[in-house]
Amino acid sequence: MAGHVIQRIYSGNRKSGDTVGKKEIKKIYQKPPLFSLKDLGEIMTIIILFPLACILSPKLWKIFLWPLAEVYYFTARGTKKNASDIKKIGDIYFESTNPEKIELAWVNNSFEQRALYFRECRPGGWNPEINVRGTELIDKALSSGKGVILWVAPFFFNNLIVKKGLYQAGYRIIHLSSFSHGPSVSKLGIRYFNPLFIRQENKFLEERIVIQPASRSGSIKTGPDFTHIRKLEKRLRENFLVTIGSEPGFGQKTIFAPFLKGKMPLATGAPALSLGTGSALIPVVTLRKGPLNFEVIIENPLEIPTEGNRHDKVNILLNNFSQTVETYVLKHPESFRFWHKIIVE
């Protein structure tokens, strides 16, 4: 396995639409460490959380898991970091909602998201109610024969619930994934911890197309090979449904899109792929309605701009996607996963 972790470093004070690439992005290709301190946390999480998640009903997680999450919040993360995160949420978010409440919800959701994967490991998995709204939009887009790209918004529970929900709704999904997908980025973690999570998702996928690490082919300075995109294009031509995540800041080339009072760095891959293949580009949002109740919302396809050059069109699509995400974050701030990746103006 092994490989290289691609990291992105960017500075603030950028205008929306600025490209974070070329000179401005400093790509660091470095071998993942064999083991990291974070992995100790993963081991503890598995030892403590795994049995609780499997044995306790999700209706009881609020009573038993949230206190664990709050112990972590107040101790392991440190009060200085907490204060900085809370201030950042307060700087970004429009509404007057208590940012501490949002931060606490973030911590609770992080724990529950992990617990969902562990519960899925049970024989027979688990059966939450997942209401997928808007499937007629997928069907209409598929009727064009050019495939559909579902651009999954960066909310909690999206990774597992979107795949499970669409699978249960009868769709065959191709998912684009990083080789290091999962909670760990160390060599041992990628090999032993991450498969625990990946296997649960794979149950609902037709195929997972993996972005291979740089070391597999090509020189260290240039990044991964291109077969994953080639495969993705082929699947879209075969009229498949493809899901692509939108974790802010993760991607070969990213552009800042306005988001609340800040900016969100979004990868250009999904819109560029849509422009090149003619596939519909559809935002998908995941919301949790209750302990055993989720909603997957299929939004209207993003309108492909007809004017402007390629860069302009990608920019417009990214901005429209960011606006869609913003609409949901304003109503459900506890659902947003990546406050720490937002650049504050």
Place this chain on the structure above:
Amino acid sequence: MDARRENILIRIKGILSKLELLNGAGILDEKTGLLGKGLGLDSVEIVQMVSALEEEFSLTINDDDLLPDHFLTLGSLISFLEDNYLK
């Protein structure tokens, strides 16, 4: 540069222009980078360029040949095509 390479270079430039991948670059020659410094193309743009190359030169590039080393510069791309597909 020999005439054959010059011709390939001109055709590749045409493809890059048509796909709007020139990103405001000035003079393009064999030393112009495609990845990172230079045009700064990402994976999606490279693959779209490859599809256009296949159409332009009536060839099919194997997936196994989609290695970053072949796309470092315009020169490396021309050499790759000449050595493997345009004999």
